[in-house]
Amino acid sequence: MKDKGGHSSSAADSHHHCKHLDAEVEIPKNTMVASHACGVCGTEAALVCGGCSSVFYCGKEHQKQHWGSHRKECLPYKVVASPEAGKYLIASRRLREGQVLFQEFPLMMGPVSVSPLVCLGCHCAIEGTDFPRCPECHWPLCSSACASSSVHRIECSVLAADTRRIGPPTSQGPPTLRYDSILLLRCLSLRSNRPSDWETMLDMVSHAGHYQKAQDTVHTVTVRYVKEVLKLDLDSDTIHQVRGAIAANSIEIRNVDGTKIRAVYPRVRLLNHACTPNVHLTSTKEGAMEVRTAVSIDKGEPLYICYTGTTLPLWDRQRILNDMYFFRCECNRCTDPTELGTHYSSPKCPECSSRYLKPQSWVNQTTWECDNCRTERSDTEIQEHVREWEERFSMDDVFSQKSVKQIKKMIDCIESEFHARHHVWLTAAQAALRELKAIDTEHSLHLRAELWAKLLSLLSVLEPGLSRRRGIVLLETGIALLDEAKSEHESGNAFVPQLTERLQVAATHLKEAAHILGLEPPGSQSAPLASKAQEKVVTTENFLTRLQEGGVRAE
Ligand SMILES: C[S@@+](CC[C@H](N)C(=O)[O-])C[C@H]1O[C@@H](n2cnc3c(N)ncnc32)[C@H](O)[C@@H]1O
Structure with missing residues (x-):
């Protein structure tokens, strides 16, 4: 910390x-x-x-x-470049944690590449089967009024050239790649409507060449649709380039109704990746993106976000970075065979059980080796082994109808096979916590507090500092400790010094949660959580005071 x-x-x-x-x-x-x-x-x-x-x-x-x-x-940051990592932002002076670096509105936004039915006017999900369509281009909308929204006006007349209606989705169904062309058309429109934004668009890194070489289906279908069906008057190279730039630079965000959409930002797109990020992104209620430091950052240090999600195992992170962003991650976490001491992706040695297998390099197709008995396993074997365990524990109902004792036994079993910070452990612990929430016994409260505390210590390594997710886990850990202390006290078995210590830890976590969640932009979804954390701080401190005065009654 x-x-x-x-x-x-x-x-x-x-x-x-x-x-x-x-x-x-x-x-x-x-x-x-x-x-x-x-x-x-x-x-x-x-x-x-x-x-x-x-x-x-x-x-x-x-x-x-x-x-x-x-x-x-x-500005507290500046743009630099290197042959390996392209352009990226670094701190231009020492930055304190929680510092807002900038807020900016997107250059453009639109549906995600492969999307269920979504309105091209307001980006809300389209429910049911009886939805209106735009009278000009025939694309589905959530209401007829959305046909005239300024955002849909950008692409409507171009889409209307598809007189055979190859593009518009016909009905509700699985997510479709037909939506991939929408953000592309919007970004291509910058060329004539907003020249300086068009310059920014052309400045973005584009991996179009990789997509073309790999004959990527979504990329190929979209570019052909725009060029051959919509007959957009632009050369194919530019269409390929912009489609590639969107793929490498857009960020998934949530629309007001929670629907996943994506947006390209002029400066956020210059943030490079590391698997343990040092800056944090949050959308404001006005639709801007706020960039804030999660930890203190030294002058000259790059500013990093995480493109993959911090809780994916090593091979999944590397696969996404390789297939979508075309680079090999050499961040501190990926180049440390213990993943910063978590052993997040490695199993225990199947032979001597005293150590964890370590990857011999961080590339796929490596071998994993025990540095005690030198047992080796191939990458494929390791991934399959971990996947089998993960499948068992990723099901929503894996712990349903199980007693607290049975849940605890299953978690212990995972801990005998993997490190207690492994991602199979995390998957199982999250499922167990969902189930334990409904069980109000002292035993359940105890296990809850234990699992939340372990989860917090893991997240503090994978996503250090002031991230919203860490704020939420701090809040849950504090509440779990408080609930456990109350229950023990009510049962009359409590040992006061122990109880006091537990409540002091709870108060520390809750105060930090209130601080982190309080940094979220006003009106954001986390605002009520900050108030909840603050209320729990007061409850915990009152409990502590009464405990110290000797006249205790839990609230
Ligand atoms: C959103 S852009 C980031 C800005 C980009 N570096 C540029 O020059 O415009 C994403 C691309 O940056 C590069 N990149 C990002 N993080 C990297 C890293 N840690 N190491 C190497 N390249 C990286 C990859 O080419 C990736 O596809």
Whole structure:
């Protein structure tokens, strides 16, 4: 856990200013300054702002003079590039945890590539079979009014060229790739409607060449539909490029009704990937994306989000990154054979049972080896073994009708086969917690508290700092400890020092939960959870006070 600092934001800011002016403004040796003019007097500049590297000064005097206005624009991050990772954002000064770096609206949004029926006007799911269609292009809508929504107007006349109605989905059914063309058409429309956004679109990394080479079905069908059926007046290369850019840069978000849609953002798209992210994304209720640091970040460190989900095993993360983003992840977690001490993807050695097998490299098709008895297993064997266990425990009803004792026995059995931080353990623990919620015995409360605490310690490694998910797990762990303490106290068997200790831990977790969830943008779905965490802090502290006064009664 990172230190929370305890500075007020204004104190932290003023600290940045001083450091910024006194220590960070020396221009790097190789920087060309001849072509730059001082941002104040226009004469030749010798210094660059160390914060954003975008404003130049003839000397410190003018830099100090300019800071009053420049500080509002001086960005805490900047864009750099490398041959291996392309362009990406790095911290341009030390960032404290929980700092909002920027908020921005999408360049464009639209349905996910393969989607169930969704309205092209408001992006809400279309229910039932008797839905209206746009009178011009015949695509399904949730209401006739949505035909005239500004977002649907972008593509409607182009879609209407499909007079044989090959594109519009005919009825409710499984998710269809026909929706893949919608965001593509919207992004292609930027060319004539919003030239500077079109430049941004063309600047995005596109893996179109890979898709074409692999004859990717969705990519091929969509590009052919746009070119050959809709007869869009654009060369095929540009259509391929933009479709590839959308695939590599769009982010899945939730529409107001919870439907999955996707959006491309001008700056968020510059965030590279790591399997343990250090920045956190949240949608605001106005539809902007807020980018916030999850942990404190040193100057020069890249800013990372996780493209795959932090709780997938090693091979699933690598497969997604390889197949969709075309790179091999070499982050701290993927290059550490213990995955930061969690052994998240590895089983116990089947021969000596004293160690966990470790991948010999982080690529697929590796071998896994025990560093005690040197037993080896192939990647395929390991994945199959883990998958078998996972299938048993990923079913929703795996623990239904089971007693607390039976649930505990099944979890113990997993812990004898895998590390207690393995993802099979996580899958099972989540299913067990859903079931235990409905069982109100002391035994159940005890197991709940134990599982939540272990889950929290795992998540604190996989997704450290101020992520919303970690906030929710802190809240649940705090509540579980509080409930356990109340129940023990009511039963009359409680040992007060032990109870006090447990309540103190609960209060710490709940306070942190309230802090993390309180950082979510106003009006977001997490706002009620922040209030709930705050209420539980009060309950826990009252309980503690009464316990210390000796006249205890649990609420
Ligand atoms: C959303 S873009 C990120 C910005 C991108 N680097 C650029 O140059 O525009 C995703 C692409 O960036 C590259 N990328 C992202 N994270 C990476 C990493 N950790 N290592 C190597 N390449 C990475 C991959 O090409 C990926 O498909």
